[in-house]
Amino acid sequence: MKLMFLGAPGAGKGTQAEVVAKNHSIPTISTGALLRTAMKEGTELGIKAKSFIDAGNLVPDDVVIGIIKERLAEDDCKNGFILDGFPRTVPQAEALDAMNINMDLVISIEVSDEAIIKRMSGRRLCGECGASYHTVYIPTKVEGICDVCGGKLIMRADDKPETVISRLGVYHEQTEPLKDYYSARGKLVLVDGTDTIENITAEIEKKLEAVEG
Numbered sequence: 001m002k003l004m005f006l007g008a009p010g011a012g013k014g015t016q017a018e019v020v021a022k023n024h025s026i027p028t029i030s031t032g033a034l035l036r037t038a039m040k041e042g043t044e045l046g047i048k049a050k051s052f053i054d055a056g057n058l059v060p061d062d063v064v065i066g067i068i069k070e071r072l073a074e075d076d077c078k079n080g081f082i083l084d085g086f087p088r089t090v091p092q093a094e095a096l097d098a099m100n101i102n103m104d105l106v107i108s109i110e111v112s113d114e115a116i117i118k119r120m121s122g123r124r125l126c127g128e129c130g131a132s133y134h135t136v137y138i139p140t141k142v143e144g145i146c147d148v149c150g151g152k153l154i155m156r157a158d159d160k161p162e163t164v165i166s167r168l169g170v171y172h173e174q175t176e177p178l179k180d181y182y183s184a185r186g187k188l189v190l191v192d193g194t195d196t197i198e199n200i201t202a203e204i205e206k207k208l209e210a211v212e213g
């Protein structure tokens with residue numbers, strides 16, 4: 001099964017991808033997470049990506065297309081995968097088509113800009129393993145400490161309010177046109193991203209059942 005999650009930054013793509021991937025025993029491929037790992041490790045790729053990410057801009061298409069090509073060639077992607085945060089531009093979607101990768105379903109998680117801005121202030125992630133949390137919606141058992149690995153929680157540098165606003169602008173301008181791209185191909189479904197995490201997952205699973213028949 002090949003799924004794609006579209007949606008504004010903070011719409012809940014990563015949260016839903018994690019749960020749905022577990023339910024279906026397939027990996028989640030997140031270009032954002034791959035780039036953050038590269039930045040943490042200080043690789044050439046990480047150094048190149050950092051200035052774009054910190055400013056709330058997109059990393060150039062050729063860079064992310066290269067990353068995704070390598071990642072999708074790995075063994076664990078053979079039975080399917082979830083794409084979280086890729087593609088983010090029409091040229092990236094075209095690159096996926098050129099790789100002969102046909103998505104079964106593209107799920108757009110819909111949340112208004114106002115709700116996104118409110119949500120982002122509570123968003124946290126583990127500085128060690130990258131697991132994601134929210135102070136209100138996905139709290140850890142011990143405040144500030146990752147449930148998975150015991151690492152310290154941090155706020156992403158690009159989650160500061162002014163960067164969130166520019167990321168939303170980038171989303172509307174460059175990523176939202178992908179809804180038309182996949183709608184024209186009969187692949188797009190919309191899901192209300194303002195419901196509870198559990199209800200959104202249930203809604204997504206219902207859409208998947210419809211596709212699987």
Ligand code: AMP
Nearest residue numbers: 031032052053057058059064085086088
């Ligand atoms: P995310 O974790 O998906 O919110 O991604 C964090 C940041 O990484 C984005 O704001 C972009 O700067 C960069 N990024 C992630 N995925 C892509 C992509 N497919 N194309 C370009 N930049 C990306």
